[in-house]
Amino acid sequence: GQNIDQPTEMTATEGAIVQINCTYQTSGFNGLFWYQQHAGEAPTFLSYNVLDGLEEKGRFSSFLSRSKGYSYLLLKELQMKDSASYLCAVEGNTPLVFGKGTRLSVIA
Amino acid sequence: DVKVTQSSRYLVKRTGEKVFLECVQDMDHENMFWYRQDPGLGLRLIYFSYDVKMKEKGDIPEGYSVSREKKERFSLILESASTNQTSMYLCASSLSLERGRQETQYFGPGTRLLVL
Numbered sequence: 001g002q003n004i005d006q007p008t009e010m011t012a013t014e015g016a017i018v019q020i021n022c023t024y025q026t027s028g029f030n031g032l033f034w035y036q037q038h039a040g041e042a043p044t045f046l047s048y049n050v051l052d053g054l055e056e057k058g059r060f061s062s063f064l065s066r067s068k069g070y071s072y073l074l075l076k077e078l079q080m081k082d083s084a085s086y087l088c089a090v091e092g093n094t095p096l097v098f099g100k101g102t103r104l105s106v107i108a
Numbered sequence: 109d110v111k112v113t114q115s116s117r118y119l120v121k122r123t124g125e126k127v128f129l130e131c132v133q134d135m136d137h138e139n140m141f142w143y144r145q146d147p148g149l150g151l152r153l154i155y156f157s158y159d160v161k162m163k164e165k166g167d168i169p170e171g172y173s174v175s176r177e178k179k180e181r182f183s184l185i186l187e188s189a190s191t192n193q194t195s196m197y198l199c200a201s202s203l204s205l206e207r208g209r210q211e212t213q214y215f216g217p218g219t220r221l222l223v224l
Binding site: 033041042043044045048087095096098099100101 | 141148149150151153156166198212213214215216217218
């Protein structure tokens, strides 16, 4: 079966670093996506990993370990505008399978 | 920039009505998708299409149908709306890559449907 797990909620302080974990079990693997979704808005693409290792893009980085079925999204120098849900999604032998999302609250 | 548009941001319908949700993308993407998003359940795939006139059932197709007569347009139809179809509906599109892979999905702004 297909299963993607991520924490439901996280809280972090402005200026800090936060790591959002995602574990997955899917049929086949063609890549892992992270999306950001602000309340009431559509998801927007953040990052894509298909090979093991770390992909860095400004304040955001994403890591993948295919052997462990594990990824994380790292957000540095947190800003209030980073308060949003973060969705992990895996492309396998079927269309993208999404996790239920992690709601991140950034507090002052 | 990819643009995915949906016909309405908010919609209120009565039980039993036929409802059409339209989605249009302007980037010549082969793949189009319809999801619904509910609190605590995340994004769930209703139907998808990899080409014109082609459709495939997703995880929760019951109570829905779709139409893809043109490459850029993918319509979601609720034949007889029910209160449990009150939800946020999101359309997405993506480009096909080699070996069956797809590029990232781009989402429309969503339609919040309330069925009374």
